Amino acid sequence: MGIFEPFRAIGYTTSSVPFSVQRLGTETFVTVSVGKAFQIYNCAKLSLVLVGPQLPKKIRALASYRDYTFAAYGNEIAIFKRAHQAATWSSHNAKVISLLLFGEHILSVDVEGNLFIWAFKGIEENLTPIGHVMLDNNFSPSCIMHPDTYLNKIIIGSQEGSLQLWNISTKKKLYEFKGWNSSICSCVSSPALDVVAVGCADGNIHVHNIRYDEELVTFSHSARGAVTALSFSTDGQPLLASGGSSGIISIWNLEKRRLQSVIRDAHDGSILSLHFLVNEPVLMSSSSDNSIKMWIFDTIDGDPRLLRFRSGHSAPPRCIRFYANGRHILSAGQDRAFRLFSVMQDQQSRELSQHHISKRAKKLKMKEEEIKLKPVISFDSEIRERDWCNVVTCHMDTAEAYVWRLQNFVLGEHILKPRPENPTPVKACAISACGNFAVLGTADGWVERFNLQSGISRGSYMDTSERRSFAHDGEVVGIACDSTNTLMISAGYHGDIKVWNFKGRDVKSRWEVGCSVVKIVYNRLNGLLAVVADDLIIRLFDVVASRMVRKFEGHTDRVTDMCFSEDGKWLLSSSMDGSLRVWDVILARQIDALHVDVSITALSLSPNMDVLATAHVDQNGVYLWVNQSMFCGASKVDSYAKEVRSVKLPSISSTKGSQDEDSDEPIVDHPQSKDAPAFTTLDLQIPDLVTLSLLPKSQWQSLINLDTIKERNKPIEPPKKPERAPFFLPSIPSFSGEILFKPTGSENEEAKGDNVEDTRIKSGLAPSQFLQHLQSSAEMKNFSAFTDYIKSLSPSTLDMELQMLRIVDDEEEELESRPELLSIELLLDYFIHETSCRNNFDFVQAVIKVFLKIHGETIRCQSRLQDKAREFLDIQCKTWQRVEKLFQSTSCVVAFLSNSRF
Numbered sequence: 001m002g003i004f005e006p007f008r009a010i011g012y013t014t015s016s017v018p019f020s021v022q023r024l025g026t027e028t029f030v031t032v033s034v035g036k037a038f039q040i041y042n043c044a045k046l047s048l049v050l051v052g053p054q055l056p057k058k059i060r061a062l063a064s065y066r067d068y069t070f071a072a073y074g075n076e077i078a079i080f081k082r083a084h085q086a087a088t089w090s091s092h093n094a095k096v097i098s099l100l101l102f103g104e105h106i107l108s109v110d111v112e113g114n115l116f117i118w119a120f121k122g123i124e125e126n127l128t129p130i131g132h133v134m135l136d137n138n139f140s141p142s143c144i145m146h147p148d149t150y151l152n153k154i155i156i157g158s159q160e161g162s163l164q165l166w167n168i169s170t171k172k173k174l175y176e177f178k179g180w181n182s183s184i185c186s187c188v189s190s191p192a193l194d195v196v197a198v199g200c201a202d203g204n205i206h207v208h209n210i211r212y213d214e215e216l217v218t219f220s221h222s223a224r225g226a227v228t229a230l231s232f233s234t235d236g237q238p239l240l241a242s243g244g245s246s247g248i249i250s251i252w253n254l255e256k257r258r259l260q261s262v263i264r265d266a267h268d269g270s271i272l273s274l275h276f277l278v279n280e281p282v283l284m285s286s287s288s289d290n291s292i293k294m295w296i297f298d299t300i301d302g303d304p305r306l307l308r309f310r311s312g313h314s315a316p317p318r319c320i321r322f323y324a325n326g327r328h329i330l331s332a333g334q335d336r337a338f339r340l341f342s343v344m345q346d347q348q349s350r351e352l353s354q355h356h357i358s359k360r361a362k363k364l365k366m367k368e369e370e371i372k373l374k375p376v377i378s379f380d381s382e383i384r385e386r387d388w389c390n391v392v393t394c395h396m397d398t399a400e401a402y403v404w405r406l407q408n409f410v411l412g413e414h415i416l417k418p419r420p421e422n423p424t425p426v427k428a429c430a431i432s433a434c435g436n437f438a439v440l441g442t443a444d445g446w447v448e449r450f451n452l453q454s455g456i457s458r459g460s461y462m463d464t465s466e467r468r469s470f471a472h473d474g475e476v477v478g479i480a481c482d483s484t485n486t487l488m489i490s491a492g493y494h495g496d497i498k499v500w501n502f503k504g505r506d507v508k509s510r511w512e513v514g515c516s517v518v519k520i521v522y523n524r525l526n527g528l529l530a531v532v533a534d535d536l537i538i539r540l541f542d543v544v545a546s547r548m549v550r551k552f553e554g555h556t557d558r559v560t561d562m563c564f565s566e567d568g569k570w571l572l573s574s575s576m577d578g579s580l581r582v583w584d585v586i587l588a589r590q591i592d593a594l595h596v597d598v599s600i601t602a603l604s605l606s607p608n609m610d611v612l613a614t615a616h617v618d619q620n621g622v623y624l625w626v627n628q629s630m631f632c633g634a635s636k637v638d639s640y641a642k643e644v645r646s647v648k649l650p651s652i653s654s655t656k657g658s659q660d661e662d663s664d665e666p667i668v669d670h671p672q673s674k675d676a677p678a679f680t681t682l683d684l685q686i687p688d689l690v691t692l693s694l695l696p697k698s699q700w701q702s703l704i705n706l707d708t709i710k711e712r713n714k715p716i717e718p719p720k721k722p723e724r725a726p727f728f729l730p731s732i733p734s735f736s737g738e739i740l741f742k743p744t745g746s747e748n749e750e751a752k753g754d755n756v757e758d759t760r761i762k763s764g765l766a767p768s769q770f771l772q773h774l775q776s777s778a779e780m781k782n783f784s785a786f787t788d789y790i791k792s793l794s795p796s797t798l799d800m801e802l803q804m805l806r807i808v809d810d811e812e813e814e815l816e817s818r819p820e821l822l823s824i825e826l827l828l829d830y831f832i833h834e835t836s837c838r839n840n841f842d843f844v845q846a847v848i849k850v851f852l853k854i855h856g857e858t859i860r861c862q863s864r865l866q867d868k869a870r871e872f873l874d875i876q877c878k879t880w881q882r883v884e885k886l887f888q889s890t891s892c893v894v895a896f897l898s899n900s901r902f
Contacts (some may be wrong), residue, residue, distance in 0.1 A: 001590040001627070002593075002594055002645060002647075003582055003629050004580070004582075004585045004592070004612050004625040004626065004627060004628070005625060005626050005628050005647075006623075006625060006626075006647060006648065006649065006650035006651070007501070007611070007624040007625055007650050008427075008623075008624055008650050008651065008652065008653065009330075009621045009622065009623045009624070009650050009651065009652050010342075010343065010346065010621060010622050010624065010647070011290075011312040011313060011317075011339075011341055011351070011620065011621040011770050012032060012035065012037075012039075012289070012290065012312055012329070012340055012620065012652055013032070013034070013039075013134055013290050013291055013292055013310050013311055013350070013486075013515050014032040014033065014272075014286050014287075014290060014292055014310045015032075015033050015034055015035055015058075015059075015288070015290070016238075016270075016272060016288040016482060017032070017033035017060060017061065017062060017272065018061075018229070018273040018286070019031060019032045019033075019272070019273045019275070019284075019286050020062040020063050020064040020069075020101075020273050020290070020405065021043075021284070021333055022064045022065065022066070023278060024066065024188075024698075026046075026389065026394065027042060027043070027044060027883045028042075028043040028277055028278070028503050029041065029042055029043065029049065029064075030043055030275075030284065030292070031062055031064045031069055032062075032069060032292065032861075033058075033059040033062055033071070033224060033285060034652050035058055035059070035493060035652065036054050036055045036056070036057065036058055036059065036071060036073070036651070037051065037052045037053065037054050037055065037059075037079075037650075037651060037652040038051075038052040038059060038071055038880070039051050039052070039652070040052075040064075040069070042279065042337050042715075043284065043294070043312065045308065046294065046308050046309070046310045046452070047294060047347060048346055048347070050083055051083070051652055051653045052069065052071070052080055052082060052083055052652075052653065053080075053085065053651075053653055054652065055071065055073045055078060056074070056498065057073040057074040058073060058426065059071045059072065059073050059149040060072050060073060060074075060095060060096060060097060061096055061097060061098050061099040061108075061203060062099065063099055063101045063106060063240060064101070065120070065734075067082055068080065068081055068086075068120060068123075069082075070099055070101075070106055070120075072096035072097075072098075072099055072108065072182070073096075074095060074096075075090065075093060075094060075095060075096065075110070076088055076090040076091075076092070076096075076106055077087065077089040077090075077096060077099070077118075079120065079123055080223065081573070083653075085675040086123050086124065087123045087124060088127075088128055089108075089116075089118055089127065089129070091108070091116055091128065091129050091132075091543075092108065092110045092114060092116065092505055093112070093114070094110040094111045094112040094114065095109060095110055095111050096108050096109070096110050096145065097109060097111055097142075098141065098142045098144050100145070100146065100154070101103040102117075102154070102168070104119060104120065104121055104424040105117055105118060105119055105120070105130075105641065106118045107144065107154065107168070109141045109156070109898070110319070111140070111141075113134060113135035113136070113137070113139060113140070113141060114132065114133075114134060114135075115129070115132070115133040115134075115135060115141075115156075115166075115168075116129040116132055116133075117130050117132070117133075117168055118541075123474075126297070127793065131168065132171075133166065133168065133172060134166075135156070135164075135170050136173075138160065138803070139156075139158050139160065139162070139164065140158050140159040140160060140272055140388060141156050141157070141158055141159075142158055142159045142183065142185065143156070143157040143158070143184060143185065143186055143187045143766065144156050144187075144235070145157075145187045145188060145189060145490065146189065147189050147194070147195070147196060147210060147694070148189050148191075148193065149193055152166070152167050152168055152169040152170075153165060153166065153174070153411065154166050154168060154635075155187060155210070155628065156204070157178075157184030157185075157187045157198065158183075159183060159184070159265075159677075160179070161179040161180055161181050161182050161183055161184060161200070162176060162177060162178070162184075163176070163177035163179060163184065163187070163198070164166040164176050164818055165177075165210065166717045173650060175213075177208075177210070177213060178680065180198075180200055180202075180204065180206060180211075182200040182202040182204070183199050183200065183226075184198055184200055184201075184899050185200065185201055185203040185212055185226045185227055185228050186199035186201070186229055186230050187201050187230070188230040188231060188232065189232075190232045190240075191232055191234055191418070191436045191572070192797055192830045194209050194210055194211035194257070195207060195208070195209055195210075195216065196208055196210055197230045197232065197240060198231050198241060199226070199227025199228065199229070199470035200226070201224075201227075202223060202226075203220055203224065203226065203227060203244065204219070204220050204221075204227070205218065205219040205220070205221075205230065205240070205242055205252070205725075206218050206241070207219075207254070213616040213732070214255055214377050216226075217254070219240075219242070219252050219259070221242070221244050221248075221250060222262075223244055223248050223344075224246065225244040225245035225246045225270075226244060226245050226269055226737065227242050227243070227244055228243055228244060228245055228271050228272065228353065229242070229243040229271045229272060229273050229274040229275070229285070230242050230243075230274060230370055231274040231275050231276050231283065232285075232355070233276045234276055234277075234278055234279055235279050235280055235281050237250065237274075237281065238253060238254040238255045239243050239251055239253065239260070239297075239893055240252040240254055241274050241276065241283050242604070243266070243267075243271025243272075243274050243285060244269075244271060245268055245270040245271070246283065247265065247266055247267040247270065247287065247289070248262060248263065248264055248265075248266060248271075249261050249262070249263040249266040249274070249285060249295075250263075251263075251304065253302075254326070255511065257315070257637055260351045261301075261302065261303040261304065262303060263304060264361075264362075264367075264631045264637060265343060265367055265368045265369070266285060266287075266293065266295075267285065267287030267288075267289050267293070267363065268287070268289035268290035268291075268312060268314045268335065268369065269287045269288035270287060270288050270550050271285060271287055272286050272287055272288060273285065273286045274298065281296060281297040281298060282294055282295070282296050282297075282307065283297070285296045285380050285510075287458035287838055288311060288313040289311075289314035289335075289558050289770050290311060290314050290620050291308060291309060291310065291311035291312070291314070292309060292310050292311070293308075293311075293759055294306075294307045294309065295307060302412065302788060306358075311351070311754045312339075312349075312620060312621065313334075313335055313339065313620045313621070314333070314335040314337075314620065315333050315334035315335035315620065316333065316334055316601065316615065316616070316617065316618055316619055316620055317331045317332060317333045317334075317601075317602060317615040317620075317622060318332055318333060318375060318376060318601065318602065318613075318615070319331070319332045319376060319377070319378065319379060319380070319472065319602050320332075320602045320603070320604050320613055320614075320615050320622055321565065321604045321607045322604050322605070322607060322611075322858040323340070323380065323406070324341070325607065325608075325610050326606035326607045326611065327341070327342065327343055327344055328340055328341065328342055328343065328348075329336055329343065329604070329622055330339040330374030330381060330391070330621055331378065331615070332375065332377075332379060333375070333376075334375050335375075336369060336372040336373060336375055336628060337351050337372075338351070338352045338354075338376060338379075338404070338824040339351045339352065340409065341622055341625065342838040343441060343611065348665050350409060351560060352404055352406075352410065353409060353411065353494045354372055354411050354412045355374060355411055357371055365901065366847055373393075373395050373398070374396045374397060374398050374551040375400060375839055376393045376394065376396075376397045377395065377396050377634060378392055378393070378394040378397055378427070378428055378429055378542070379391060379392060379393040379394065379429065380392055380429050380430050380431045380493070381406075381431065381736060382432075382433070382435035383433045384435035384452075384572055385406045385407040385436070386407055387453075387805065388405070388452055388453045389403035389404060389412035389413075389414065389432070389452055390404075390405065390406060390435060390450075391404040391405075391406060392404075392416070392425060392429045392431055392438045392647065393429070393439075394426045394428065394429050394440070395426075396425075397425050398425055398426065398634075398846065399417065399418075399424060399425055399426065399442075400417050400423075400426065401415075401418075401425035401426045401429055401437070401438070401440050402415060402416070403452060403455070406578065406591060407455065407636070409471075411456075412837065414452075414453070414454070414455025416438060416440060416455060417512075418440045418448040418450075418457070419442065419446050419447055419448065419460075419737060420462075422445045423445045424442045424446070425442065425826060426440050426441070426442055426443075427441055427442060427475055427476055428440070428441035428476045428477060428478050428479045428490075429441070429478065429479060430479040430480050430488075431481070432481045432502070433453070433481060433483045433484070433524065434485055434793070435451065435452070436449065436450065436451060436452060436591075437449055437451060437481075437485075438450045438452050439478050439479050439481065439488060439603070440479070441471070441472075441476025441477075441490060442475075442476060443473075443475045443476075444471055444474075444475070445470035445471055445472035445474055445475065445476060445492065446460065446471065446476075447460060447470075447471040447472075447479065447490055448460040448461070449461070449505075453766065456896050459488070459505050461488070461500050461503070463506045463507050464507075465507060466507070470530045471490055471492075471497060471500075472490065472491075472493075472494070472498070473492060473494055473593075473646055474490030474492050474493040474494050474888070475492070475493040476490055476491070476492060476493075477491050477492065477493050477517050477518065477519065477520065478490070478491040478517070478519060478520035478521075478788060479491075480520060480521075480522030480529065481500075481502065481522075482522075482524055482527070482543070483524035483525070483812070485502050485503070485545060486501075487498040487499055487500065487501070487502060487508070488501075489520070489522060489529060489543060490503045491517045491531065492517065493516055493517060494516060494517075495509055495512050495513040495514055495515055495516055495517055495533065496510060496512055496513075497510065497512075497513065497517070497520070497529070497531065497541070497882035498510045499546065508773055508847070509544075509546040509860055511541070511546055511547075513533050513539065514533075515533045515534055515535050516530070516533060516534045516692065517531055517532070517533050518532050518534055518558070518559060519530075519531075519532050519559065519561070519562060521562045521563060521564060521571075522543070523564040523568045523838040524584070525566075525567065525568040526589040527544055527862070528540050528541065528543070528549070528550075528568065528585065528654050528890070529541045529542075529543050529545050532559040532562060532573070534558075536553070536555045536556065536557070536559060536575075537551060537552070537553050538552040538553075538555075538562070538571070538573055538583070539551050539552075540552075540571070550583075550585060550588050552573075552581075552583045552883050554577070554579075554581055554590060555573065555575040555577060555579065555581070555806050556577045556579075557575050557577035558575060558592055559573055559574070559575050560574050560576060560599070560600060560602065561573070561574050561600070561601065561602045561603050561788060562574075562577060562603075563603055563604055563605050564605075565605055565609050566605070566607045566608070566609055567585065567755065568585065569585055569586055569610070570582055570583065570585065570591075570605075570609075571585055572581040572605060574599075574601075574602075574603050574611070575599070575600075576599045577595075577599070578594050578595050578596050578597065578598070578599045578600075579593055579594070579644055580593065580594050580600055580614070581593045583716035583719075591832070593643065593644040593645070594644065594645050594647045595645065595647065596616070596646075596647055596648070597648070597649070597889075598616040598618065598619060598649065598650055599616065600614045600616055600617040601615050601616060601617055602614070603615070609627055609630065610626065610627050610630050611624055611625065611626060611627065612624070612625040612626075612627065613720070616649070623649055623650045624650060625650065634658050644862055665838060668892045682874045689838070689883075689886075690838040690839075690841040690879070691838060691839050691841060692840070692841055692842050692843075692844035693840035693841070693842055693844075695791060695842075695843055699795060699843075700795075700842055700843045700846040701846070702795040703795040703798060703799065703846045703847065703850055704849055704850065706796065706799050713760045740804060768799040768801065769789075770789075770790075770804075771823055773785065773786045773789045773790075774786055774823065774827065775826065775828050777830070780831065783833050783834065784832050787834065787839075787840055790847065791843060795828075798847070798850075799850060801829050802847075802850055802851055802854050802855075803854060805820050805823050805824060805827075805854075805855065805859075806820070806854060806855070807820050807821075807858055811860060821858075821862060821864070821865070824855055824858065824859070824865060824866060825868060826865070827851060828859075828866070828868040828869065828872055830849055831847075831872055832865070832868070832871060832872050835872070835875050835876055835879055836875050836879070838879060848876075
């Protein structure tokens with residue numbers, strides 16, 4: 001196990017697979033594919049309801065029915081009941097391309113023309129298809145649909161351009177439509193009987209009557225590309241929605257037989273699915289641009305408007321960085337979007353606004369992508385969002401830098417233009433620790449400082465000692481500021497690094513790296529500057545001393561990104577060779593390294609050092625890794641992996657790490673040595689601390705105060721005899737003439753149980769479950785099962801079990817041979833083990849108090865128990881003294897700080 005292990009991926013909404021819609025009661029749910037997993041959204045607010053587990057291969061088709069989800073991957077079909085896989089169908093010999101819900105059956109079609117019929121009632125028993133249809137050899141299926149009111153019949157479209165009508169009950173082809181000499185991409189049934197709409201690769205939409213094989217109307221897309229999705233309105237309006245590979249959605253009026261409206265730039269990629277919600281003027285669309293959108297037809301002119309949407313990056317992120325307390329991640333992608341992702345809740349993720357992009361695009365008759373700012377190549381942020389803009393971004397081939405205000409999630413009002421008389425692209429930026437200034441570096445070596453509140457220039461940095469009007473000869477590749485606004489560091493492409501006086505803007509020191517600099521990262525806590533050059537060596541410089549203090553080698557390809565841990569003890573670096581390496585700055589060596597199949601392009605470690613975020617080549621999401629060293633209690637770096645270990649990328653769901661699911665390494669069972677201690681402590685125990693039981697506070701406190709609770713709950717007056725007994729109570733005669741009532745069944749059982757308990761106490765036979773668990777745990781030398789058992793008991797039951805071990809002196813049997821002494825001795829062994837392990841500390845201390853209250857006199861009188869008691873006393877004192885010392889030191893620090901005046 002290494003330091004970082006896979007956790008989960010965020011930023012994925014949908015992939016290039018059509019969605020599946022189903023209605024349950026009054027709510028509508030949509031199931032989408034995200035690579036090898038699936039997600040279910042509630043259409044009311046597009047809130048995420050469920051995330052499916054990871055599959056071995058990418059999902060190619062989806063279908064859903066109530067709690068069941070059917071996902072086709074490769075040659076197999078997985079059936080899930082909610083998030084648990086119930087069965088797998090594997091009769092196909094080729095890739096499955098389409099699934100269709102057909103009553104109580106599922107139809108699946110593969111690329112070789114095999115159509116299988118599956119029954120999903122009794123899935124665990126029916127793992128074989130109930131029917132098979134082999135399509136014609138010259139017929140390559142592309143889509144499948146069921147025309148309404150056509151019993152047991154389906155229509156299959158082909159890439160050759162023909163349509164076939166099949167009866168799946170008789171497994172016969174009934175009719176073949178002549179087609180339109182173009183590949184059929186989509187086919188959908190209309191609310192009108194016998195009418196279907198067919199979308200072709202040439203951009204034409206054919207509304208066809210399948211009963212008479214007649215074409216009713218034909219529409220043509222103005223934009224080039226295939227018709228990839230179709231949907232009819234079901235709320236009474238004669239509308240047909242069509243989507244193409246260009247990302248445009250067209251709305252056609254079937255009564256007027258003409259185009260009604262066009263949603264330009266509906267998506268940045270090809271439209272995968274369209275669906276009108278039942279009896280609602282709402283159209284839902286999905287695309288390969290990683291987004292789902294809902295459009296509502298409520299305007300006066302009948303044009304749709306965007307109602308709600310969920311989206312992520314449509315192109316891989318270039319830069320990522322944790323923001324504020326580590327609950328959000330700022331991400332800049334190649335799709336010209338600047339996004340804020342929430343690590344805790346996906347609904348809080350959003351794209352930062354660039355000021356009315358849609359309205360400006362309509363007014364200028366341009367695409368939204370052309371109006372958006374160019375992709376971000378570098379950015380910096382500080383936590384001053386309530387005061388003014390607190391994020392600065394540099395964009396590709398752009399001579400200006402832009403500011404953003406994260407309080408409102410919008411682009412700021414100021415544009416920072418360094419050297420406006422001769423503008424050159426801005427390549428690097430940094431914000432001062434106070435959040436008031438932004439320093440920019442350009443492609444020609446110019447470095448200038450701006451005030452973020454006003455956007456006014458506050459001077460430029462020039463190297464007057466070399467009689468230059470620029471800070472560097474070539475491109476500025478990196479800028480950093482220290483924590484006190486004393487120093488500013490800049491790095492030039494040709495290897496020159498300069499330290500400037502932040503206020504005076506003069507050079508304090510400089511040095512040469514010796515080769516071209518690729519990237520720099522500065523840590524404000526320890527004052528170290530990490531520099532990576534094109535020789536693949538990472539050098540650490542002390543900025544104050546102006547000398548190199550560390551050198552790290554190991555990467556075999558271009559280093560893509562670096563970041564320091566918050567405390568400055570670790571340096572993380574990624575490379576195009578697919579490796580992620582963790583360097584210990586103090587020990588000057590590598591302490592962990594992992595290799596992934598897809599190279600890392602950007603990384604960021606959270607301020608709490610518990611989560612690592614990475615971006616990868618050709619991956620649109622952000623991947624999260626958990627820092628295991630913070631949770632497993634491993635305090636020695638020698639226990640971490642020194643060699644590069646192969647790890648798979650995190651999956652969409654966080655149920656289990658990806659490496660554990662797909663690892664090919666055998667599990668080795670290490671035998672326990674003879675000299676090992678009898679009871680092993682848990683590896684998850686943090687040194688010098690105690691672990692609590694996580695039980696409710698009332699449970700173990702009630703055990704201590706059980707006598708007080710019983711005394712408080714005693715009745716004040718004895719029960720009174722009723723003057724007139726109810727007629728339904730059975731009675732028996734007595735010699736005195738009084739009416740005696742028969743005890744109820746529960747009272748009989750209680751009395752019977754008391755007699756049994758009294759007999760068991762006196763005889764010492766028939767041990768209870770309490771003693772059985774205790775004895776079996778002692779024999780197995782593992783008390784964890786016994787701890788779980790007594791934690792499940794109520795306080796009164798646990799007190800009764802301890803009371804039953806009390807030695808009764810009304811027999812003449814010698815005390816040394818009493819079985820109760822053995823049980824007390826085993827309990828002392830249990831307390832010694834749990835106290836030494838420091839597990840369930842609060843609960844065990846409560847049980848110890850009750851135990852000593854009951855059996856303290858017996859332990860004092862028996863010599864065989866006194867030795868155990870002394871050993872237990874020593875361990876108890878050592879454990880409590882260690883904890884008390886921590887309490888006292890913490891209390892002193894808090895008291896000192898609370899009385900201090902700053």
